[in-house]
Amino acid sequence: MISFTPFPAQANRASEHTIPNTDVMDLDDDFEAGGSKITLPGETITSSQAYMRGHGTYVENEEVIASVAGTIERVNKLVTVRAISTKYNPEVGDLVVGRITEVQPRRWKVDANSRQDAVLMLSSVNLPGGVQRRKLESDELQMRNFFEDGDLLVAEVQAFFADGAMSLHTRSLKYGKLRNGQLVTIPPLLVRRLKSHFITLPCGVDLILGLNGYIWVSKHVKEHEQEGEEGFDAETIYSNRNDPIDNSTRTAISRVTNIIRVLASHFVPLTDTLLLEAYEWTVENDTDAKGLLTEDVGDALVASITGRL
C-alpha cells in the first residue's frame, strides 16, 4: 500500500501548486467527512476498498483511520490527513539549505530544520582538484578546511538512513558553501516545490529557496563568473570570505529578506513572481528595508500584491 503513495502525493502537490485549495473544495462536494473537517487520531474516515490511504492514516479492518490530528484532504481516491503543524518532511531530490552543527569522522552533521540532523558524508561533497577526484585519507584529516561548524550550505537530499535521517550531497557546482548573503527562516509549508529553486531577481539578488524553510538571499553572481568546471579551485568554493558587495546590493538584499519575512508572517506561499511584484511595490512606494517591518506597511504590501494576482 505504501508504495503507491508517492505518485498520488506528487499529483496532490502539483494541484496545490497551480490552483490552491482545490482539494479542500473537492472535499466539500461529495466526501462523507461527517461535518467537521478536523479529525483526531482513531477516527474512521472511509472504507479502504473505495479509497487509498495517504499520509496521516492507517488501515485496519478494511477501514481508513486517521493517525494524526488535522484536516482531512482528498485528491481523487487518495485520502490524507494533514497534521495541524508539521516540521519539514524531506524527500529524495529536495533542495535544502542547512547549517553545519558538528564535524564527525568522515561526515558532517547538518541542521536542516528537520526532526533529526541531516548527514553530509565526506564522499558526497566535491573535493578541490577536480569533480571526479575520490576522497583520500588526507581529506579526512582536514575536513574543517571544507566545512566548519556554523557554515551554511545548499545541498540536495540524496537518500535516507534507517532511522529516517536524511543524507545530503553537494556533488554539483550549484551546491556547496554559501556566502555573500543572509539567511531567512520561514515555515517550510510556505515553500512550494518549483521548477527551479535558484531564483535570480532583476535587482541583483540571488535567492535559494530551501524546501526546509531556510532561504538564502545573496548577491547575484554572473553565470560566467561562477566557480567551476575547469577552474574549480578550493580557494573559492570553500572560501569563508565574502566578495565585495556594494551598498545598493546590500540594500536590495535586506529589502528582499524583509519582504520574505512580511509574506511569511501573513502566511503567503512564496513564488518568484510574487517576490518580484513585492519588490517593485516597495520601490514604487519608496519603502526602505526597515520600514517594511512595521505592521501597516506590511499589511499594505500583502494586500496590494495578493489583490493583483
Add this chain to the structure above:
Amino acid sequence: MDLQRREGRKATEPRKLSVNLEGLARVDGSARFGFGDTSALASVSGPIEVRLAAENPSAATFEVLLRPLSNVPATQSKSLAATIRAALLPSLILSQNPRTLIQLVVQSASPARMKSDDGLVAAMINASTLALLNAGSVPMKGVVCAVAVGRTNSTLLIDPGDDEAAKLGASGCFAFLFGDGVDDARCVWTNWRTSESFDEPELQKAQLLASLAAKSVWLRILRVFEGDATLVEDAMETS
C-alpha cells in the same frame, strides 16, 4: 448525589479544564493541561536519534521523563513515568518509525497534594496526549484521556478537589482510549485503590462515571484543535 461541592460542582463534573498548546521552541509539540489549580506541562520530541543501547530495530523507543515541581526526579517520579508510559502506549503506533526515539517530558506544574495525587496524574496524561497530538509526528490509534475519581461516604466524586482529597475512602485515576469518536472509549489503565473493602460493582460504577467525565475532556481537546485549524484557515483565506 446531592452532596454540596465547592464552586457548585455536581458530583459528575470535573474542575474547570484549562488547555493550552504552549509552543515551546525546541520541541516538536507541547501542551499544558489543568484541572482547576492542578496542572502539568508536557513536551514531545521525535522521532529523533536514539541511543544505541535503547535502539529497537522493529519499533520506535518511547521514553517518558517526569520532572517533579521541585527537586530532582527520584524513585516516585520514575514509577509515575512508567505509569504514564503504560497508559499512553496503547494509543501509539510505534512500528512506523523503527530505530528512533520518541521522547515525552512531563513537568508537573503544581505540587502533589499527597503521596499519590490522582488529579495530577490525570492532568499529566492529558497534557501528554495533547503534546503528542500537537507534534503530529507520531502516528496514533486514538486519544487517551484521563480523570480522577474518589469516594467519600459512599458517594463517588469526579476529580476530587483540594478540600475533598483529604477525606477520600477510595480513589483512583482512570485512563480511556478514545478511538472512533466520543462513544468509542476503552479503559486502558486505572489505579483504583481503597483503604476499606474492595468490591467490583463499585469499581465498575467508578469506571462508568469516569468514562463520562473523560468524554468532556475529549470534547475539550477536539475543540482546541478545531479552534487551531480555523486560525490557520483564516490566515489562508486572507492571503
